[in-house]
Amino acid sequence: MAFRDGPFENIKVPLAWTAAVVVVVAVIGAIVLLLGDRATPEGGSSMGAARGGFEAAAGPVGGVFAAPVRWAGAARDYVGGYFFAIGENRRLKAEIVELRGWRDEAIAQKNINGRYEALLGLRTEPAVAMATGRAISDARGPFNRAKLLDVGSAKGVRIGNPVISEHGLVGRISGVTSGVSRMVLLTDVASRTPVMIERTDARAMLTGDGGDSPRLEFIRGVGSIQAGDRVLSSGDGGGLPRGLPVGVAAKGIDGAWRVKLFSDHGAVDYVRVLLFQSFGQLVSPDALNAPPLAGLTTAPEPNAAEVGAIRDAAARRLTAQQAQSERARAANAAAAAAATPAATPPTATRPAATTPRPAAVTPPPAPVATAPAPTAAPGGAA
Amino acid sequence: MRRPVAVRVVGPLQWIIYPALITLAATVVLGTPFHLFGLHLPEPVIPMVLAFAWPLIRPSMTAPAVLFLVGLFLDLFWNGPLGLWPLCLMAVYGAVLLSRNLLAGHEGLIRFFAYAACTLSAFAMAYLIVTVRVTNAPAILPLIGQIVPTLLLFPIANWMLERFDDGDIRFR
Numbered sequence: 200m201a202f203r204d205g206p207f208e209n210i211k212v213p214l215a216w217t218a219a220v221v222v223v224v225a226v227i228g229a230i231v232l233l234l235g236d237r238a239t240p241e242g243g244s245s246m247g248a249a250r251g252g253f254e255a256a257a258g259p260v261g262g263v264f265a266a267p268v269r270w271a272g273a274a275r276d277y278v279g280g281y282f283f284a285i286g287e288n289r290r291l292k293a294e295i296v297e298l299r300g301w302r303d304e305a306i307a308q309k310n311i312n313g314r315y316e317a318l319l320g321l322r323t324e325p326a327v328a329m330a331t332g333r334a335i336s337d338a339r340g341p342f343n344r345a346k347l348l349d350v351g352s353a354k355g356v357r358i359g360n361p362v363i364s365e366h367g368l369v370g371r372i373s374g375v376t377s378g379v380s381r382m383v384l385l386t387d388v389a390s391r392t393p394v395m396i397e398r399t400d401a402r403a404m405l406t407g408d409g410g411d412s413p414r415l416e417f418i419r420g421v422g423s424i425q426a427g428d429r430v431l432s433s434g435d436g437g438g439l440p441r442g443l444p445v446g447v448a449a450k451g452i453d454g455a456w457r458v459k460l461f462s463d464h465g466a467v468d469y470v471r472v473l474l475f476q477s478f479g480q481l482v483s484p485d486a487l488n489a490p491p492l493a494g495l496t497t498a499p500e501p502n503a504a505e506v507g508a509i510r511d512a513a514a515r516r517l518t519a520q521q522a523q524s525e526r527a528r529a530a531n532a533a534a535a536a537a538a539t540p541a542a543t544p545p546t547a548t549r550p551a552a553t554t555p556r557p558a559a560v561t562p563p564p565a566p567v568a569t570a571p572a573p574t575a576a577p578g579g580a581a
Numbered sequence: 582m583r584r585p586v587a588v589r590v591v592g593p594l595q596w597i598i599y600p601a602l603i604t605l606a607a608t609v610v611l612g613t614p615f616h617l618f619g620l621h622l623p624e625p626v627i628p629m630v631l632a633f634a635w636p637l638i639r640p641s642m643t644a645p646a647v648l649f650l651v652g653l654f655l656d657l658f659w660n661g662p663l664g665l666w667p668l669c670l671m672a673v674y675g676a677v678l679l680s681r682n683l684l685a686g687h688e689g690l691i692r693f694f695a696y697a698a699c700t701l702s703a704f705a706m707a708y709l710i711v712t713v714r715v716t717n718a719p720a721i722l723p724l725i726g727q728i729v730p731t732l733l734l735f736p737i738a739n740w741m742l743e744r745f746d747d748g749d750i751r752f753r
Contacts, residue, residue, distance in 0.1 A: 232664030
């Protein structure tokens with residue numbers, strides 16, 4: 200019997216029901232994806248393979264759209280260079296005059312700094328290699344602030360590498376393929392960057408919120424920040440080099456301290472990826488997380504000879520302390536007697552030094568009244 | 582002799598696949614890093630139009646499946662948490678599907694209010710999910726900066742409804 204001849208021949212499921220079933224399945228799938236997509240300790244994603252595959256395909260497409268924009272910008276700069284040449288020339292001359300003074304000072308400071316480093320034997324950080332790239336795609340929403348760059352692991356880029364523009368720190372690499380990498384900006388809602396205030400050396404955490412000016416949180420110290428202070432990367436945690444320029448502190452309309460980013464001064468088009476490896480790889484996390492006094496609980500019990508030595512040492516220490524306090528008391532009494540000459544002649548306050556003192560303890564010849572009985576060693580090692 | 586009548590079939594290719602591809606292309610174009618006088622290109626959630634219009638045009642099994650893939654594309658392209666926009670778009674699709682009988686036949690302002698309610702709900706859901714995930718609330722101003730362009734896309738959703746609703750004579 201064919202199916203169409205059977206009892207289900209006239210059953211017709213409403214279209215809305217079938218659509219609803221697909222919706223329910225899709226919602227479950229989306230929730231599973233959301234729960235499965237976790238951040239890795241390096242700053243990447245647990246779904247890095249899927250993201251990498253997509254970005255490898257999206258990179259060239261984004262490059263096609265970004266190229267005309269770049270050409271138009273270059274043409275605008277070219278034409279603008281002619282129109283504003285005189286004003287630009289004047290501005291640059293004034294800037295050169297100002298910078299000459301800074302140059303001389305920088306040379307002198309570099310010389311002094313080199314001598315200090317040589318004197319102190321400082322191990323300065325080596326120069327960090329860089330890879331230059333271009334932004335080819337941009338996400339600017341409240342939930343994501345990221346860019347696709349046209350440099351990847353073929354040029355040595357790794358997850359976690361910091362990215363700078365000509366103005367300052369821009370973000371960090373969160374995903375990488377051979378030719379394309381994903382950069383999460385400082386303004387991303389998931390971005391956390393350890394920074395310091397240059398003037399006071401106070402530490403803080405730069406926290407993105409999807410806006411143009413990220414917040415400063417956990418600022419250490421009272422009055423350690425004021426409007427206009429320069430903010431630099433602190434290098435705490437080893438994820439970033441110390442001293443990368445980030446921005447200028449400013450009070451937000453919500454009363455929170457925020458940072459006007461240097462990288463916001465112009466389009467983030469050309470960027471440099473610092474091929475900087477996090478200090479975190481130098482130490483074992485297990486060794487860092489181990490309890491510091493774990494060895495005490497695993498030390499072997501002392502044997503009889505060690506118990507005797509411990510008790511003897513404790514007894515000697517106690518005896519020496521008592522002798523010291525006795526000497527101090529005798530000296531005080533002598534000083535009091537000298538201040539009152541009419542008083543009766545000093546009597547022999549010193550007890551007969553008949554009690555044998557421990558041989559190892561050789562304090563100055565001071566009286567010891569009685570030898571105390573040996574006590575248990577501190578810690579109860581008996 | 583009767584002349585044959587040319588039957589114009591509006592199939593899934595016309596009202597699902599082509600709009601979905603146009604949506605993806607527009608998202609990629611608006612992702613171009615264009616910066617002029619301190620201004621960027623807007624970044625609306627263009628698939629919101631599809632999530633609102635498709636269940637009103639006709640219930641279908643293909644449409645939610647394609648919408649799921651489009652949402653996945655948004656997450657991958659914008660580097661969002663995977664599943665964020667599929668979930669939010671599916672919530673809109675499901676809500677409109679449930680209230681289809683209520684919304685059918687309405688036009689103009691009421692339809693816009695329905696679209697606005699769907700958009701705001703989807704953004705509220707995305708805001709909550711992101712806040713819980715990263716334990717940090719996104720700023721409100723950039724949120725408004727994405728909601729407003731998305732709301733401004735309503736004429737496209739309206740046009741799709743006018744164009745494709747009741748467009749397939751086989752469903753009359």
